[in-house]
Amino acid sequence: MSTPPDGRTALPEAWMREVALSLSLAPHLLLTGNVRDFHQLPTPDGRVRLLTVQEVLWEVCGARQYGAMLTLDPLRGLERVDDPEEPRTPALRTVDERVADLLRTYEDAEFDSVQLRALLVALHDLFSGADGLTVPIALVVPYAAHALPGDTVMRADRMLFTAIEALGHTAPTIPMQGRPGQGTFGLTLIWVCEQQDQLPPAFPVASDSVRVIRLLRPNLDRRTQLAARFVGRVFNTEAREEELKSVAGATDGMTARQLRTTVLTAATLPPGPTVFSDAARLVRVGITDDPWAGDTVRRQLAGADTYLSNRVLGQSTAVRKTVDVLTRAAVGLTGAQSSAARNRPRGVLFLAGPTGVGKTELARAVTTLLLGEEAQPVRFDMSEFRVDESRQRLIGAPPGYVGYDSGGELTNAVRAQPACVLLFDEIEKAHERILDLFLQILDDGRLTDSRGSTVYFSECFIIFTSNLGTQPTNQEIGNDPDAAVGLAEDLLKQFTEDPAGYFGHFRAAYEDFFDRKIGRPELRNRLGDNYVTLGFIDEKAAGQVLDRSLDSVVTRVRSVHKTELVIGEDARDDLMDAAMANLGLGARGILNIVESAVVNPLSRELFRTPRGEGTRITLSNLLQENDGWRPVWD
Numbered sequence: 270m271s272t273p274p275d276g277r278t279a280l281p282e283a284w285m286r287e288v289a290l291s292l293s294l295a296p297h298l299l300l301t302g303n304v305r306d307f308h309q310l311p312t313p314d315g316r317v318r319l320l321t322v323q324e325v326l327w328e329v330c331g332a333r334q335y336g337a338m339l340t341l342d343p344l345r346g347l348e349r350v351d352d353p354e355e356p357r358t359p360a361l362r363t364v365d366e367r368v369a370d371l372l373r374t375y376e377d378a379e380f381d382s383v384q385l386r387a388l389l390v391a392l393h394d395l396f397s398g399a400d401g402l403t404v405p406i407a408l409v410v411p412y413a414a415h416a417l418p419g420d421t422v423m424r425a426d427r428m429l430f431t432a433i434e435a436l437g438h439t440a441p442t443i444p445m446q447g448r449p450g451q452g453t454f455g456l457t458l459i460w461v462c463e464q465q466d467q468l469p470p471a472f473p474v475a476s477d478s479v480r481v482i483r484l485l486r487p488n489l490d491r492r493t494q495l496a497a498r499f500v501g502r503v504f505n506t507e508a509r510e511e512e513l514k515s516v517a518g519a520t521d522g523m524t525a526r527q528l529r530t531t532v533l534t535a536a537t538l539p540p541g542p543t544v545f546s547d548a549a550r551l552v553r554v555g556i557t558d559d560p561w562a563g564d565t566v567r568r569q570l571a572g573a574d575t576y577l578s579n580r581v582l583g584q585s586t587a588v589r590k591t592v593d594v595l596t597r598a599a600v601g602l603t604g605a606q607s608s609a610a611r612n613r614p615r616g617v618l619f620l621a622g623p624t625g626v627g628k629t630e631l632a633r634a635v636t637t638l639l640l641g642e643e644a645q646p647v648r649f650d651m652s653e654f655r656v657d658e659s660r661q662r663l664i665g666a667p668p669g670y671v672g673y674d675s676g677g678e679l680t681n682a683v684r685a686q687p688a689c690v691l692l693f694d695e696i697e698k699a700h701e702r703i704l705d706l707f708l709q710i711l712d713d714g715r716l717t718d719s720r721g722s723t724v725y726f727s728e729c730f731i732i733f734t735s736n737l738g739t740q741p742t743n744q745e746i747g748n749d750p751d752a753a754v755g756l757a758e759d760l761l762k763q764f765t766e767d768p769a770g771y772f773g774h775f776r777a778a779y780e781d782f783f784d785r786k787i788g789r790p791e792l793r794n795r796l797g798d799n800y801v802t803l804g805f806i807d808e809k810a811a812g813q814v815l816d817r818s819l820d821s822v823v824t825r826v827r828s829v830h831k832t833e834l835v836i837g838e839d840a841r842d843d844l845m846d847a848a849m850a851n852l853g854l855g856a857r858g859i860l861n862i863v864e865s866a867v868v869n870p871l872s873r874e875l876f877r878t879p880r881g882e883g884t885r886i887t888l889s890n891l892l893q894e895n896d897g898w899r900p901v902w903d
Contacts, residue, residue, distance in 0.1 A: 280329070281309055284484045289329050292405075295480035296440035296454040297433075297473075299413075300461045302484040307525040309494065317498075319525070322484070323409055326459060327351050333453055336364035336404035339371075343412050347375045347388070350409070360404045367395050367402065382418050382425040386432045389458075396441045396455040405443050405453050413460040414467035421471045430471040433458075437478025464721045467668050486524055492517040495525050499532040512545070519549035521612060522715060522723070527552055553725045554687035561599050561615055561688075561728070569638050570599055580634035581627040582856070583810025587620070590801045591631065594618055595638070598730060612714035616730045619696075619796050621737055621775050622803035623760060625855020628734040629694060631803075636690040639730065646692035646732070647682045651699040660703045665719030680718040688728040696733040701787040711795040733796075738778030757853045764805045775802040806856060811848045814856045815841075818863045822871070830875060831882035836867075840900070843891040866891055866898040874902060 280286045284300070285308070291298055300322065307319040310328060320328070327338050327350065338351045349368055357365065371391060378384045395402050410416050418426040441455040462468060465481065473479055487495060496516035500508035508516075520528045535548035550556055569576070573595060577588045598616035618635075620628040636646045653659065661670070665677035675681075683689065696704070710716055714727045739757065764771040779800060783793035806814065819836050826834040844866060851858045867888065880886060890901035 279311060281311065282484075284482050285310070285325060285329060287480075287482050288326065289333065291480040291482065292330065292333050292457060293453045295437070295478055296457055297437050297476070297479040298457065298459045299465065299468075299474065299479055299481045300459065300484060301463065301465045301481065303486045303524055304411075304461050304463055304484055305524075305526075306484075306486070307529075308484075309491065309525075317494075319498075322461065323350060323411060326407070326409060330405075330407050330457070334404065335407055335453075335457075336361050336402070337368050337406045338409060339368065339406070340409040340411060341380060341385075341388075341416060343415070346378060346380070347372060360402075363400075364402055364404050364406065368406070371395075380416065382423065382429040385416070386425070386429045389432050389436060392456050393436055393439070396443075401441075402455065403443060405455050405457065407457040407459055409459045409461065411461045413472075414462040414464075414469075417469050417472065419469050421469075427471070430469070430473070434473040434476060434478070437473065437476055440478075464668075467721075486522060487528070489517055489521075491525075492520055492523075492528060495528050496520075496532070499529050503532050503536050515542075515545045519546040522713070523549070523552070550727070554728060556687055556728060566599060566639060570595055573638055576638060577631065577634050580637075581631045582813045583806040584627050584631070584803050587627075587631065587801045587803045590799075591618060591635065594799060595635065595730075612725065612727045614711065614714055614726045614729045614731050617711060617733075617796060617799045618731070619733045619735065619779075619800045620803060621735045621779055621800065623739050623757065623805060623853070623855060624736060625857030626803040626805060627856060628803055629692070630856075632690065632692045632732045632734065635730065635732065636692075639690065640688075644690075646690040647686070648692040648694060649679065650694050651696050651703075652694075654699040654703050657700050657702045659700065660706065661719070663703070663706065664716065667719050676720065677718050680716060680722070680724045683724050683726060683729060684722075687725065690730045690732065691726075693731070693733045695736060697735050697737050697782055701789065704787065704789060704792060708789075708792055708795060711792075735779070737782050738775040761805055761853045768804070771804065772802050776800070805852055808849060810856075811852060811859060812845060814859045815844055815848055815863070818860055819844075819867070822863065822867055826871070826875075826886075830880060832875075832880040833883075833885045834871070835885065835887040837887055837889040837903075839890045840888045843893070847893070866893075866900070870898060870900040874900075 280289060288298065288300075304322050307321065308325050309317050310320050310325055311317050323340060327335075330338055331351065335351075337349060337353070340348060340350045342348055349372065353361070353365060371388075374391070375384070375388060378388070380388070389408075392406070392408060395406070418429065421427045421430060436456070436458065440457075443453055443455045460468075460472075465474065468474065474481065493513050493516075496513045497508050500506075500512055500516060516528070516532065520531055523531065531545065531548045531552050534551055535544045538544050538547055541547075570592070573592045574588060577591060578585065581588060594616045618632075620631060622628060632646050632648075636644050649663075654662070661667070661677070663677045663679040665675065665680065679691075683691070693699075706716065710726050710731070715723050715725050717723050739760070760771060760774070763774070780793065784790045819841070823834045823836070826832055844862060847862050847866070848859045851862065854861070871886075871888075874886070887903040888900055889903045892899045892901065
């Protein structure tokens with residue numbers, strides 16, 4: 270390593286200054302966060318170097334007159350990482366001798382709990398007695414979460430953690446030469462891990478002797494500085510201002526290492542105005558081509574209005590809104606009004622309305638339109654996430670809990686298929702703290718799972734469905750046990766007679782839920798103008814749903830039984846009358862009628878009397894009796 274700067278050298282990042290301060294405040298330092306990255310550090314002559322965390326630590330400790338720094342390297346074992354330079358004072362030569370003896374003693378050690386405790390005790394004893402060290406030293410444990418035992422079942426493990434805590438209470442203080450009244454701890458232990466909760470529960474994080482310091486990823490200013498450095502070196506030219514803005518913006522949330530990789534990747538791509546954002550997408554999610562800008566998707570979207578209208582009958586307003594959101598996603602203008610929208614999901618829809626009107630079917634149709642005939646949305650039934658603990662299913666269990674190694678269902682799904690349609694069905698049934706996850710997804714386009722890995726949602730299309738507004742209030746239920754049925758009938762009547770009042774009712778329920786019931790107006794704000802209410806289907810749409818369902822039954826009978834099923838006009842009229850009487854149940858109600866009136870009786874008939882190939886069976890009439898439907902077959 271290079272010669273440490275003097276104490277007056279500016280430390281550009283807050284965590285560096287906090288380390289310098291903490292050396293005299295606590296014998297244990299715990300560094301978490303962006304600990305595997307490069308960090309910028311200027312030299313007294315104005316140059317800027319990129320150093321690892323360990324290198325920065327020595328620069329800081331060296332300026333505080335530390336005599337040596339050791340590290341517990343997982344590959345090479347215990348080693349000295351500072352670079353002692355001549356001339357050495359007598360005190361520093363003593364440090365060199367004692368450290369050399371220590372390195373020989375632990376040359377082949379594997380550092381289980383017994384050996385690690387012995388090393389800590391040996392380091393502490395270097396300061397004991399009349400000939401003890403008078404110059405501070407430091408030990409860095411760069412992978413603390415893996416170097417320490419995960420539990421304290423064994424006595425040796427308990428003794429290790431006891432020793433760690435005791436060292437915090439017994440560390441000697443050494444005065445700093447030339448700085449009257451200032452001192453530092455003789456032995457500083459620096460523990461490094463990416464997440465604090467990765468450490469074993471027995472680690473004394475809450476002790477006053479432990480100073481926790483979090484390292485942040487580069488902010489916009491730092492990314493701009495790094496961009497100037499890397500673009501200039503990789504492209505062998507001075508970066509233009511627009512290039513710096515492009516790199517700094519596209520790499521929001523990245524580490525310095527990832528930013529460098531992004532610039533190196535950009536150098537391998539065809540030049541163009543989006544080369545850095547394309548490279549950033551590749552680094553983040555592994556997608557070089559924009560899946561939304563392909564010719565296939567554009568051809569599909571050209572006929573999206575017709576396709577979606579045929580899939581979801583009687584919902585022209587919802588279809589138009591959906592096509593607008595899809596088109597915006599395809600041309601890359603989602604959130605264009607916001608300067609911070611670069612990594613947000615491609616599109617978001619919040620579909621509200623009564624049951625059976627086509628909310629889930631619209632989500633499936635969007636998936637087919639974008640991803641192909643066999644594609645299905647990644648669906649989450651949010652009624653399964655009613656309790657706070659169920660968030661672990663989405664992002665993974667914390668360290669030490671069952672399922673930690675498996676990761677989360679949501680994060681795993683997006684990591685496996687970055688360009689997908691995510692369907693969160695009946696979102697209002699989820700626990701309110703689970704809904705907080707969507708604040709980060711909708712705003713930042715990313716989510717960190719329980720293992721500390723970041724998943725990006727920038728290529729996802731997210732659809733929420735909700736039945737808000739279809740359930741009576743507790744007061745209404747208390748006054749009328751049949752309030753739910755009555756509300757459905759009232760809504761159907763209102764939709765027919767006062768459409769504006771109907772849509773206003775659902776909008777008010779939507780706003781009341783987020784603003785007052787769960788107190789998350791900011792989440793509703795993130796959803797923006799992507800809220801869509803689906804209305805009840807009308808008589809025309811009901812007839813189309815019925816005919817489509819009957820055609821499906823006829824096709825299945827022809828395919829499986831080689832028999833021609835004919836639905837007579839009277840039978841069709843009977844089914845239509847039943848459908849119109851149950852419009853409040855939507856298309857799903859019509860499908861249920863076809864199942865109970867046609868499919869079930871037909872199944873019994875074919876089971877009792879199998880038909881031969883080429884035969885014909887006619888459903889001429891349907892009679893509705895107390896115990897169900899009675900078909901008349903010809």
